[in-house]
Amino acid sequence: MEFFLISLLNGVTYGLLLFMLSSGLTLIFSMMGVLNFAHASFYMLGAYFAYQISTYLGFGAALLVAPLVVGALGAVVERYGLRKAHRFGHVAELLFTFGLAFLVEEIVHLVWGKSSVDYKIPEYFDGTLFTLFSTSFPIYKGFMMLVSVGMLVALYLLLTRTRIGLIIQAALSKPDMVQALGHDVPKIFMLVFGGGTALAGLAGVIGGNAFITEPGMAAAVGSIVFVVVVVGGMGSLAGAFVASLLIGCIQTFSVGITFSVTDLAALFGVRLEDSSAVARLTVTQLAPVLPYLLMVAILIFRPRGLMGARES
Amino acid sequence: MTHRIRSTVAVGALLLAGSAFAQVKIAYIDPLSGPFANVGEAGLKGFREIADTINAKGGANGQKIEFVPFDNKGSPQESLINFKAVTDQGIRFITQGNGSGVAHALVDAVNKWNARNPDKTVLYLNYAAVDPTLTNDKCSFWHFRFDANSDMKMEAITNFMEKDKSIKKVFIIGQDYAHGHQVAKAAKAMLAKKRPDVQIVGEDLHPIGRTKDFAPYIAKIKAAGADTVITGNWGNDLSLLIKAAKDAGLKAKFHTYYAGGLGTPAAMGPAGEGLVLQLTEWHMNVQPNKAEAFATAFNKKYPGVEFYYLRVNTMMLMLAEAMNKAKSTDPKQVALTLEDMRFEADNGEVWMRKSDHQMIQPLYISIFSKVDGKAVKHEVEHTGHGFKTLASITARDSQLPTTCIMERP
Amino acid sequence: MIEPLFSRGRILLWLGGLAIAIVLPLVFSKGFAVSLLCQMGIMVVFALSYNMLLGQTGLLSFGHAVYYGLGAFVTMHALNMVGKGGFPITLLPLAGGAAGMAAGILLGYVTTKKAGTTFAMISLGIGEMVAACSLMFPGFFGGEGGVSGNRVTGKGLFGISYGSQTEMYYLIAGWAFVCVAAMFALTQTPLGRMANAVRDNPERAEFVGYDPQWVRYLMMVLSGFFAGIAGGLTALNYEIVTAETLNAHTSGVVLLMAFVGGIGFFYGPIIGAILITIMQIAIGGITKAWLFYFGLFFLFMVLYAPGGIASLLTVQRRLWVARLWWPLLPGYLLVLPAALVSLAGIVALVEMGYGLLEQEGTGEHAVHLVGLSIDAASGAAWAGAAALLAAGLLLVRWTWGRLEVKWNAALSALQNPGGAA
Known part of the structure; x- marks a missing residue:
């Protein structure tokens, strides 16, 4: 029971962080059709900026400023890079973000070095929020959840209660129609791209010190974020939310489950004497493959994703 | 042409030294980028520092020692590409320490190269890769190991645990590669013999360098009710593990190989007091501490890194002495002088065992405790805590038999 | 514009290429240069096999390293097995090719059902899956340490043992030449032409009577074969194969090579492979920042010369003419x-x-x-x-x-x- 509850809390915390990362990507992907390979790089930049700002002004300032800086940078990238690549079609756009991801990692090497930086959780968050049975739940994880949920609510209000939100929503499902109605779609694209990268930056600010801030952190989450977007479905923030939580929980729970094919067979009364490598695999070992398996299965059997509005 | 450009640039520092001396070049093949970059860079600083000391005293066989770094990104394949560059540049000595997978690949490559090019042999000095097979079944004349191997370390740790009757339930966690597997195997076998009453409540292997959140693993350790954790983790994999244990309030003892430096003490902070133990050949509060002055100077010179690898000093001093004695810097001559050498190192007398090229040296088990000015004089990584010796193992006691059948050229 | 298959200029071009490949190691005989040439030869085959998908069939793959890597692993295991037998090392890359082809038959069936972005995502997913699997089956993939072997254990034809790097180079060059010729010939076959049609307009291709899915599948299988041969050559060249050969990074590098060289031209990826290998090894030796320069260079190409170097060269040539x-x-x-x-x-x-x-x-x-x-x-x-x-x-x-x-x-x-x- 204790294990279950703690794992659930860990899974939800991680899932919420994933959602913060993927919500921006979903918006960008659905509206602009761009698979933004550099999205996780903005997450990394968020963490590094927050580290730099917090050494001078403290964590509070970093939490506010770093996402804005990242968002502004994202908008600039869209305006002066992506839009140019857009003329050459989707492949060029995609390759542009691919190259950008590459370059960002190198810039991080250049500015902050190749090892991890010492981006720490501020001291006032160092402690225990509550103790469940005997396991303590750190304040910082609670704070992460709070920020994630706060962002979720803000995003929801923005999309459903404001004019720009309604236009974005319309553009999610019918981009051509929105353009036909006379809205400045390129400007909306720039806004969405900037907003999406800002969210990734925010995820970096709170994820960077919870885990570790290093040049490899973008690559580590990069493909998982794609999984979330694909599984959740095109144009569906709700889908991305469900998929994030699902994948967060899969990854957390699978660590604790030492159940193998051999055990499964044993349940049915079959004893596998000559346990081959496949039969001995436990769920723990399978954990890294599960998200991708899910993604491929979804792409083949339900290309619109869990809650997608359209196929592509 | 390109060859010349590479070598001049790679030893850019050469221009600074501006010496007309012939030089002994040693290729340093370790991760300088990626998740273990901090470990690789700390090692390189240690090597350069002791090389400066040796060079200031006249060098090795009258020649200056120069380190040429190669970034292997922690990968065996990349290391072999580096090794090609090493032989292309005519470098005759290599050193590596991080990762037994890399060590196996390099031993293989060195053996092959030396067999195919007997006039351009290369010697491999291993300062930290601890897979026991490197000095047992897979031992090589061209490989020397200056760190106690994993089995020797586990032997010392389990001897220590044998006396601690409070241990009831043990959890083993490690990185999913040769070293992690060896640690788990040795821990289980040795505990079964020495403490049959102790229960192994769990065993986990996680991907090396890729796990960023150890909370699920800690939840599992907790659910298993372990009072003691054994781990061979190093670098960030250890720092993050202990940080997650601290966050979840896990009060188990951690028996580790590498908790004494490279960011781990800073990651655990005061929460590790009385809980985290390490087994090393030296630490700052060893008595008597002959490396104190060197370590203090090192720490002052490189803020952010602390002196950690005493064995690096031992290795370099022994290599220089072997070169002086052999009056040669030819790898084969040096190897022949180095094997069976006895040497007065800063942690006591050490011996390079001839039968398997495994160095035998004193070891210490120490625990993370508050600085008290007596047993714990020096803190590590500004934590207000340092390591306190709990047990010292003499060089003779640390020995284990070897199955090595060495082929000599 | 279409030249006859065996025009004089074309035959001269091929013979010239062959002559250069033979003479190169005599000119650049330093160990370092020969290693560089070997890597180039391997990458040329790999990049061309990639372009069979991207350039010729319009399939953007993010998981091409899977076929390359599996080819390398199978070749390495084959090498370790023939250590006791007598199979000539010269033909060993065929084992890699067979493995790549088998992987193509198996995985390609799933991936090529769709084209476009969906294909790209599925290939990414499959790539990540196989990469993750590589750590789950240490028996086959050798875990973190990989699988290593010794290419000199086998007997070569005519007493060539492949002990020296130069002998290895000629093996690679020979295979590269054969593969490049085969891949070029393929572009001239009905299948090659249909692949172009499927790339440009699948509906019309279907209307003519070809199943686009089947064309994509066939191209995938053949591309897997050549990628597998490239993998086999890497295995023999480095005598070690680790999980990195089939991870996303390798897939990314081959994409960059093909794109920088120019995906619209058959010879584009050859230029890309040679250029990037030189940058990687030669510039990588001079400066630590080579990846940075490379990233900049790549972005520059995407924004200002999306046709790649080959297209720039072709335009110059046409202007000249x-x-x-x-x-x-x-x-x-x-x-x-x-x-x-x-x-x-x-x-x-x-x-x-x-x-x-x-x-x-x-x-x-x-x-x-x-x-x-x-x-x-x-x-x-x-x-x-x-x-x-x-x-x-x-x-x-x-x-x-x-x-x-x-x-x-x-x-x-x-x-x-x-x-x-």
């Missing part, structure tokens, strides 16, 4: 120095940055650049470099503005030869 090249030369000669000035500015900034990073804590700030020693800690040096960059960029803008007018005129003259000129 149409006698439009000479009038452009003055413009080129103006842009070139301006571009070099900007490049110098970037290089100075980046090298000083890396220099500071490298020498952190040692109290040294000297950075050595082409014989110059610069104090990277001084503000003047940074300001100077920044000024150099800014001046360079302004110059480029100005000179390019002047060239662009002529350039556009020349291009339009090319398109309707009757008009101007």
